[in-house]
Amino acid sequence: MQPPSDPRIKKVTAKDVAERAGVSKWTVSRAFTDGGTVAPKVRERIRQIAAEMGYTPNLLARSLSTRSTRLIALVVDELGNFNQLRVLNEATRQMQARGYSTLLLNLSAEYGPAEAVNLADQFQVDGIVFLGTTLKRDLIELAQRIKHIPLVVILRNSGEADIRYVSTDxxxxxxxxxxxxxxxxxxxxxxxxxxxxxxxxxxxxxxxxxxxxxxxxxxxxxxxxxxxxxxxxxxxxxxxxxxxxxxxxxxxxxxxxxxxxxxxxxxxxxxxxxxxxxxxxxxxxxxxxxxxxxxxxxxxPIEYLVSEALRRILDPDADSLGSLMAPGTLVMRQSHRRSAG
CATH class of the missing domain: 3.40.50.2300 (Response regulator)
Incomplete structure (x- = not known):
């Protein structure tokens, strides 16, 4: 019978994989980095050895060297709203498809915008998306002070010339x-x-x-x-x-x-x-x-709005993109008709 695993067993590191593969630790790092300069056969061999050893890259450590956490903060204040949940699902789906993770910050009476934005700053997120969030004055002032983090408002006009938004008209x-x-x-x-x-x-x-x-x-x-x-x-x-x-x-x-x-x-x-x-x-x-x-x-057009919001944070031409008002679609059912009498 296989003995139970010991939780004290040391986590496999890039150095361990490098020694087994006969390469440098930096070559291992590049093998797990999109666009890293590693020969395809070497990359494949390193990843195979890593899988056998149970190694996974340390994303936090990598962020120190790349200066990118690949983390996007989503700030919400209405999670009980059915439409917000749908947009949240679409936003996380698109972020993950682009290789980004989500830091969800839910505003409430106990957890205000100052705490949320400051936490996002401490995590060194690559961008902040205000998802239908009411932009009160204190939140706007905080967002404007953190100039090094790109941000965008989705599903609501920001009302501020220097805070971009992506919304339905x-x-x-x-x-x-x-x-x-x-x-x-x-x-x-x-x-x-x-x-x-x-x-x-x-x-x-x-x-x-x-x-x-x-x-x-x-x-x-x-x-x-x-x-x-x-x-x-x-x-x-x-x-x-x-x-x-x-x-x-x-x-x-x-x-x-x-x-x-x-x-x-x-x-x-x-x-x-x-x-x-x-x-x-x-x-x-x-x-x-x-x-x-x-x-x-x-x-x-939720899928399109989310895509455009992320484009304003992540794409190379992001700085040149302003706010966006998109058309929507009238969906005709029966409730706009009333019975006589």
């Missing part, structure tokens, strides 16, 4: 949704927003309101949910329905994101008002396509 999207409601003949139209501090720079409401105004139909109502949660969407619309006579209610409602829209649709069911108000969301999360909701929504 929310203003244009809002206009498209306004046109959809107008084409359906609605005239009493509302908007459900998230918290004031978190919706800044999304520009969805502004595009929606301005397009309605151009068409001679003012925005009739703005509801504000205290958080981007399904329960908040439900309670916000439910309070409105309870306080407003049926004949005075809005005919259509654009919700700032899908999870608020789904909550609003649940409120219609809970008050026996299903399909009495047309509803459109934003993001195209998977739940919205359920037969229970058939949510009409606006899809963001």
């Amino acid at each position: 929310g203003y244009v999207a809002g206009g498209e949704i306004a046109d959809l409601f107008l084409s359906e003949g609605y005239r009493r139209i509302g908007y459900m927003a998230g918290p004031m501090s978190e919706r800044t720079e999304l520009r969805r409401m502004e595009g929606f309101r301005d397009r309605l105004k151009e068409a001679g139909t003012p925005l009739s109502l703005v509801l504000e949910a205290s958080h981007y949660r399904r329960s908040e969407g439900l309670q916000t619309l439910q309070r409105y329905l309870e306080a407003t006579p049926r004949g005075e209610r809005i005919e259509a409602l654009f919700c700032e994101n899908d999870i608020l829209a789904i909550g609003a649709m649940d409120a219609l069911v809970a008050t026996h008002s299903q399909r009495k108000i047309a509803i459109v969301g934003f993001d195209d999360i998977e739940l919205g396509s359920s037969p229970s909701y058939e949510l009409t929504t606006f899809r963001q």
Whole structure:
């Protein structure tokens, strides 16, 4: 019987592999470095010996010599948001495909932006991606002070000339949704927003309101949910329905994101008002396509946005690239149509 492994056994090092292969330690290092100048046969032999000995490169040690940790910090503040999770999945997938690892920094009441950005700096990350993060003043000032780390904001306009962003054009999207409601003949139209501090720079409401105004139909109502949660969407619309006579209610409602829209649709069911108000969301999360909701929504080009964000951090031409506003796609289902009566 094989005796149990001893946890005190010394880890195999590059020097050990070098001695077995009859090469220098630096040749071993180059054999595990992309683009390293090592003959193909030598590289193959070193890697085979390393596999037999159970050797893996020490990435932290390598970063000291290459001045690159191949580590990207992802700063988030809304992990309960379904769309954020989808973007996080895509971002980590693309980073790993490019040979980078992720340092995930989740902002909260106990762990603020100062701690997150300072930690990213201490880890000497190769870049920072603010993933839909609300850029409050203290976070902006910290980011601007750390000039040696490239950074980019994704899914939200930074609102700062010297902080690049990659986002869907929310203003244009809002206009498209306004046109959809107008084409359906609605005239009493509302908007459900998230918290004031978190919706800044999304520009969805502004595009929606301005397009309605151009068409001679003012925005009739703005509801504000205290958080981007399904329960908040439900309670916000439910309070409105309870306080407003049926004949005075809005005919259509654009919700700032899908999870608020789904909550609003649940409120219609809970008050026996299903399909009495047309509803459109934003993001195209998977739940919205359920037969229970058939949510009409606006899809963001997540794969493209993530790719462009990483390009602004990692590619050789990164310094020449400015901010980017990308078009999205209106996804037509059934929720933008309401029943008669």
